[in-house]
Amino acid sequence: MKTLYDKIWESHIVHAEAGKPDLIYIDLHLIHEVTTPQAFEGLRLKNRKVRRPDLTFGTLDHAIPTINRNLPFNDKIAEKQVEALRKNCAEFGVKLFDLDRIEQGIIHVFAPEQGLTQPGQTIVCGDSHTSTHGAFGALAFGIGTSEVEHVLATQTLPQRKSKNMLVKVLGELNFGVTAKDVILAIINEIGTDGATGYVIEYAGQAIENLSMEGRMTVCNMSIEAGARAGLIAPDEKTFEYLREKPFAPKSDDWKKAVENWQTLKTDKDAKFDKTVEIDAAEIAPFVTWGTSPGMSVKVSAKIPDFADAKDENERKSFERAFEYMDLQPAQKIEEIEINRAFIGSCTNSRIEDLREAAKVIKGYKISENVSAMIVPGSMQIKKQAEEEGLAQIFVDAGFEWRDAGCSMCLAMNEDILKDGERCASTSNRNFEGRQGRGGRTHLVSPSMAAAAAIAGHFVDVRNWKFNE
Amino acid sequence: MKNFTKHRGLVAPLYQANIDTDQIIPKQFLKSIERTGFGQFLFYDWRFNADGMPKADFVLNLPKYKNASVLLAGKNFGCGSSREHAPWSLEDFGFRVVIASAFADIFYNNCFKVGILPVILEEEKVAELVSRAEEIENYQLTVDLENCKINDSNGFETTFNVDDFRRHCLLNGLDDIGLTLQHEEKITKFEENRPAWSF
Numbered sequence: 001m002k003t004l005y006d007k008i009w010e011s012h013i014v015h016a017e018a019g020k021p022d023l024i025y026i027d028l029h030l031i032h033e034v035t036t037p038q039a040f041e042g043l044r045l046k047n048r049k050v051r052r053p054d055l056t057f058g059t060l061d062h063a064i065p066t067i068n069r070n071l072p073f074n075d076k077i078a079e080k081q082v083e084a085l086r087k088n089c090a091e092f093g094v095k096l097f098d099l100d101r102i103e104q105g106i107i108h109v110f111a112p113e114q115g116l117t118q119p120g121q122t123i124v125c126g127d128s129h130t131s132t133h134g135a136f137g138a139l140a141f142g143i144g145t146s147e148v149e150h151v152l153a154t155q156t157l158p159q160r161k162s163k164n165m166l167v168k169v170l171g172e173l174n175f176g177v178t179a180k181d182v183i184l185a186i187i188n189e190i191g192t193d194g195a196t197g198y199v200i201e202y203a204g205q206a207i208e209n210l211s212m213e214g215r216m217t218v219c220n221m222s223i224e225a226g227a228r229a230g231l232i233a234p235d236e237k238t239f240e241y242l243r244e245k246p247f248a249p250k251s252d253d254w255k256k257a258v259e260n261w262q263t264l265k266t267d268k269d270a271k272f273d274k275t276v277e278i279d280a281a282e283i284a285p286f287v288t289w290g291t292s293p294g295m296s297v298k299v300s301a302k303i304p305d306f307a308d309a310k311d312e313n314e315r316k317s318f319e320r321a322f323e324y325m326d327l328q329p330a331q332k333i334e335e336i337e338i339n340r341a342f343i344g345s346c347t348n349s350r351i352e353d354l355r356e357a358a359k360v361i362k363g364y365k366i367s368e369n370v371s372a373m374i375v376p377g378s379m380q381i382k383k384q385a386e387e388e389g390l391a392q393i394f395v396d397a398g399f400e401w402r403d404a405g406c407s408m409c410l411a412m413n414e415d416i417l418k419d420g421e422r423c424a425s426t427s428n429r430n431f432e433g434r435q436g437r438g439g440r441t442h443l444v445s446p447s448m449a450a451a452a453a454i455a456g457h458f459v460d461v462r463n464w465k466f467n468e
Numbered sequence: 469m470k471n472f473t474k475h476r477g478l479v480a481p482l483y484q485a486n487i488d489t490d491q492i493i494p495k496q497f498l499k500s501i502e503r504t505g506f507g508q509f510l511f512y513d514w515r516f517n518a519d520g521m522p523k524a525d526f527v528l529n530l531p532k533y534k535n536a537s538v539l540l541a542g543k544n545f546g547c548g549s550s551r552e553h554a555p556w557s558l559e560d561f562g563f564r565v566v567i568a569s570a571f572a573d574i575f576y577n578n579c580f581k582v583g584i585l586p587v588i589l590e591e592e593k594v595a596e597l598v599s600r601a602e603e604i605e606n607y608q609l610t611v612d613l614e615n616c617k618i619n620d621s622n623g624f625e626t627t628f629n630v631d632d633f634r635r636h637c638l639l640n641g642l643d644d645i646g647l648t649l650q651h652e653e654k655i656t657k658f659e660e661n662r663p664a665w666s667f
């Protein structure tokens with residue numbers, strides 16, 4: 001009796017030896033500009049080649065500007081890094097989806113959209129949010145630059161298997177509650193190291209009901225719970241999403257592939273090392289108040305008080321977070337005013353996220369105290385949102401409408417919070433300084449970010465007055 | 469890969485939970501295409517004010533901990549981004565050992581590639597070491613990977629666990645790409661049997 005994770009793992013073992021990690025084969029290696037230059041340099045120094053350039057795909061996302069792309073970069077160091085990836089891809093024969101391509105986007109948005117991400121694969125990338133691809137029933141995890149070099153040279157990685165964890169979200173989600181709230185609720189429940197050493201499989205009716213976009217949002221933030229990876233068993237929705245995608249199998253191959261993918265399920269009596277059950281009906285829109293993704297509460301609630309701290313260490317971390325975030329203990333979430341809003345990142349920048357935001361925004365203007373931007377996950381999504389009329393809704397409301405990239409998720413480019421600014425953000429990390437030194441980040445869903453941008457403070461989107 | 473056998477050095481306590489890689493090295497320093505030179509940016513926003521002047525009260529700026537090479541940290545150290553720049557910056561700054569009750573997965577892996585030894589000890593032991601590092605002048609620890617032992621000169625002694633294979637590789641500074649390439653035939657064989665529909 002095996003879990004989905006066991007099955008994918010076992011089918012990728014190249015070599016196993018007692019006392020040593022298994023050597024596993026990697027089906028898809030995704031690369032971007034920030035975590036690869038030193039890896040290619042390592043290859044060069046040892047006179048090594050990229051073993052499977054045909055299984056390696058690159059795009060530019062982390063450090064690139066999201067406006068004025070026709071001009072030279074203002075940031076010359078970032079430009080040099082981008083140039084390095086171009087040069088490395090050309091030299092080693094790796095396909096790069098450059099800034100002039102409609103496919104270009106955040107690596108974890110780009111690959112599924114192109115049909116590169118497929119059920120049953122092993123996928124790695126020098127980026128922790130590689131867990132996103134688990135939404136397709138692929139084993140996908142982030143690696144460091146030395147491991148990137150290892151995969152480039154050998155198309156394999158020595159790895160110890162993680163433990164199995166099952167997170168079941170039972171029942172149906174209420175109106176206004178999204179995939180983002182599901183994963184924030186899970187992290188809140190199990191803690192930011194609650195899944196360290198595990199691969200999580202998400203299951204239950206609420207997960208099955210999610211769209212592929214929603215499933216990607218959930219798997220994306222597995223890393224914020226400490227997990228090695230997150231997985232969801234593929235089903236008809238998965239196959240429907242993949243059908244006709246540029247890199248998806250075609251005709252006869254498609255049939256064979258789907259037949260195989262249908263077997264990718266956890267066996268009925270398979271054992272998990274840990275199981276967590278969550279009642280979907282209990283989940284509400286969540287807002288983080290602190291500097292770690294587990295520091296979150298329901299929008300209708302108050303942020304904690306010192307008395308809520310479990311122990312002295314937690315009390316200290318509350319104190320630090322209150323100070324950094326400039327919040328008072330037991331303050332009401334809906335009273336927190338914002339001056340920036342960011343809708344984007346590999347967590348929430350897909351077409352469905354933009355549709356969700358547009359529903360809230362339609363017919364409104366953003367608060368005069370707020371400046372807000374929407375950064376689509378790929379240029380293809382940008383085009384689609386323009387065709388669907390979403391972009392017009394955003395622009396009419398006063399949002400900036402940008403080109404695709406990571407943007408203010410990590411603020412490596414010029415999209416950055418100023419010291420003391422407070423942002424409602426659909427990204428995945430609220431660490432100190434993540435969106436800019438001294439910047440204060442509150443993680444929320446796209447509809448919650450949109451509503452906050454309009455109201456100027458957090459509001460419960462379940463009570464929103466939608467304009468049809 | 470740099471090897472690690474035994475190290476004795478000054479201990480600095482940075483005892484907070486969930487120290488993430490964005491704190492260890494902020495993103496604006498990830499644009500370099502080199503592998504070295506990151507030490508000057510370690511804990512940048514904590515070490516320096518916005519004007520670039522050192523923050524006098526930050527632990528690693530205290531004269532007492534100058535040249536520390538063993539870092540004590542709270543649980544879930546290294547969470548967040550996969551950036552190997554984090555252990556690169558620790559190593560370049562002079563750290564050879566990080567001790568915590570739990571590490572984030574990717575960071576933990578990355579340390580071994582860089583020649584830093586991450587040691588997992590029970591929380592009470594980490595707390596004990598923290599108070600010693602705060603109270604005792606020039607507090608030093610000896611970390612012995614060969615025997616998986618840590619001790620000071622004041623009666624503290626403990627053992628720690630580390631995966632045998634990782635220990636072996638780190639002790640000998642082995643190039644693991646070289647090790648993997650010994651199985652090249654098996655890799656080729658595996659490739660021949662991959663499903664036909666994969667690109």
Ligand code: SF4
Nearest residue numbers: 129345346406409410
């Ligand atoms: S959007 Fe943010 S989290 Fe996602 S890959 Fe880019 S920087 Fe990383």
